[in-house]
Amino acid sequence: MAILVIAEHDNASIKSGTLNTVTAAKKIGGDIHVLVAGANAAAAAAAAAKIDGVSKVLLADGANLAHPLAENVAPVVVEVSKAGGYSHVLAPATTTGKNVLPRVAALLDVAQISDIIAVEAADTFVRPIYAGNVLATVKSADAVKVITVRTTAFEAAGEGGNAAVENTAAGAEAGLSRFVGAELTKSDRPELTAAKVIVSGGRALGSAEQFSAVIEPLADKLGAAVGASRAAVDAGYAPNDYQVGQTGKVVAPQLYLAVGISGAIQHLAGMKDSKIIVAVNKDEEAPIFQVADYGIVGDLFSVVPELMSELSK
């Protein structure tokens, strides 16, 4: 049995979600091969070869793969998975994985199992449904199991591998889509889904200015990533990729601070697996307190500055 992991990368390096996905592959058991589909991506392939547990890296390198357009990447994955006779095809459940992998599944005429959080057997997996309020154990009857992996549910694989890198065909330009541009949020902070500490702000911040003035210094002090509730993102206080929740990012840091967030189930779905949750809210009845390990009832505009000065001591 061999498992194909689709790497997420920026052509130069491997993104952390790939490491968690390799760990999920190890739980399934079998040879683990990693596919790097990109343009001038030899450096990313070399990095993939060092991941512990990986026995082979396949590099599909072509201008048509410069951006991970699903229309161009999916056929490459399908070709590689057919040629290699893989039993499983895995990708991290990031926006890239979620975009590409269902396209692969449909081309292979198999179901996709989305966002798994545990491996019970080579054909049986656990996945959350209904905003994480229910865990379903599902068994697949398909010959090839196409799976996206919730990265926070699996440890990151370490280094120590020494896999061979082989070239494979990059396929043709599908001619269906074109990359026009990107506006990426610039930040020196850790990436949300991999961060050890997260400070999230909600609607209570009241404006983009106050969001940055209150949340960001606290995050900087803690070396934390910044998150937000949907309400804060919808109102324009924070960029879209800060949204934590059922329909945003799922995070599980060591410490999650929810500041001025009520704790709607859609928000909890994205953070309730955090190790320690701290809530700051002026309403002592706010549902966030039902999941918080430590709560402070009070006005965030005075609590956060106090917290800042305590942390400086």
Place this chain on the structure above:
Amino acid sequence: MKVLVAVKRVVDYNVKVRVKADGSDVDIANVKMSMNPFDEIAVEEAVRLKEAGKAGEIVVVSMGPKQCEETLRTALAMGADRAVHVETDAVLEPLAVAKLLKAVAEEEQAQLIVLGKQAIDDDCNQTGQMLAALMNIGQGTFASKVDLADGSVNVTREIDGGLETVSLKLPAVVTTDLRLNEPRYVKLPNIMAAKKKPLAKKAPADFGVDITPRLTTLKVAEPAKRSAGIKVASAAELVAKLKNEAKVL
């Protein structure tokens, strides 16, 4: 230019579902059902394209039991012109839904097919991508902006690092994200008018599509509950607890 919108009937987002005592499934008998919120955004986008003179007829389609008619009527009240109900009591996985949607899209010759990025019950986030694959057309998933031009559509997508814009040849599939628009409230006269709009009935067999599920749910369970912790009186106490008790600082 014809727009096809897929709408799914799901448990309302305010309902906290419970697992049946035997752990075989979730208990959704007698709970409030609504249109999947992302599909409301999809219908709204189609209606806005039509109001801007960029789209012609809007056809809405739903797969599932008899009660999907209500969901379709809501979409008609929002401004869709016509509905297709593929009626079945069978369990439909995203691949089966995508195959049925492909059949409908081809029959309708739709140029733009709009779906929600995910249904809030199963949270699969697959159907639109599968549909685009089966039709061999482009996909603009997690859309926060849709710009329709002649023969192509520019879609701005919400991705992990921020936003990305792609240009797709038509026909194309678009799946909606939360920031695409804010769906309108339907007014009573529109609800009345929607009752008169055409709603065609089909069955999966009409399309010769195999809808056999590929997955079996062995069991469902509620995750371990987090219990509420303690309230602390001050920032100083909090920092002390985080350092000495939780040891996360």
